[in-house]
Amino acid sequence: MPAKILFIGPMGAGKTTAIAAVSDVAPIATDVLNTDRTQCDKPTTTVAMDYGEIQLEDDMVVLYGIPGQERFDFMWSILAEGALGAVLLLNHERPQARQDLLDYLDAFPELSERGALVVAVGRAGATPGQALQPYREALGARQMALPVFAADVRRKTDVLLLIETLIANAEMNAWT
Ligand SMILES: Nc1nc2c(ncn2[C@@H]2O[C@H](COP(=O)(O)OP(=O)(O)O)[C@@H](O)[C@H]2O)c(=O)[nH]1
Ligand SMILES: [Mg+2]
Numbered sequence: 001m002p003a004k005i006l007f008i009g010p011m012g013a014g015k016t017t018a019i020a021a022v023s024d025v026a027p028i029a030t031d032v033l034n035t036d037r038t039q040c041d042k043p044t045t046t047v048a049m050d051y052g053e054i055q056l057e058d059d060m061v062v063l064y065g066i067p068g069q070e071r072f073d074f075m076w077s078i079l080a081e082g083a084l085g086a087v088l089l090l091n092h093e094r095p096q097a098r099q100d101l102l103d104y105l106d107a108f109p110e111l112s113e114r115g116a117l118v119v120a121v122g123r124a125g126a127t128p129g130q131a132l133q134p135y136r137e138a139l140g141a142r143q144m145a146l147p148v149f150a151a152d153v154r155r156k157t158d159v160l161l162l163i164e165t166l167i168a169n170a171e172m173n174a175w176t
Pocket of ligand 1: 010151
């Protein structure tokens with residue numbers, strides 16, 4: 001059985017981009033014209049999900065990107081079933097990015113409880129160490145110790161690091 005990894009996070013955070021950056025097969029995206037430019041000003045948005053596949057050394061991994069708009073959240077728990085974990089993508093330029101983090105932790109309670117998440121902060125700017133601080137604090141306030149990275153999901157190496165960290169954590173947790 002291939003491992004299943006989700007990409008979660010708000011519209012425009014880069015879920016579709018991340019899967020396209022690493023997938024060995026032509027990624028399947030279901031983007032349509034974005035009619036909700038108040039949430040995020042980009043021309044298209046994902047309505048059903050994204051799908052990609054990647055063969056790592058020992059693991060075949062399937063990648064799913066959730067549709068970011070809340071009117072599709074009925075699909076989130078279906079997609080999360082049996083997942084190894086999720087990459088939670090944030091856009092640091094969104095004023096509500098810290099709240100986005102909390103909202104997506106709440107939306108995926110089973111993954112949060114298992115600690116099966118990696119947080120990736122996009123557009124973190126020139127001083128990423130500083131940019132990550134509020135997210136680390138928000139996790140700390142919830143007694144959660146999750147890996148938090150600055151990442152540019154347009155870069156394959158960045159996305160691979162996120163996936164590999166998630167797999168390494170899952171393997172470690174399997175022993176404890
Ligand atoms: N400048 C900049 N653009 C980024 C970065 N990460 C993602 N993007 C862009 O942000 C957009 C994200 O859109 P998309 O992948 O459709 O987001 P989704 O709604 O989460 O699927 C794409 O146009 C990416 O090229 C980043 O770190 N810097
Ligand atoms: Mg998308």
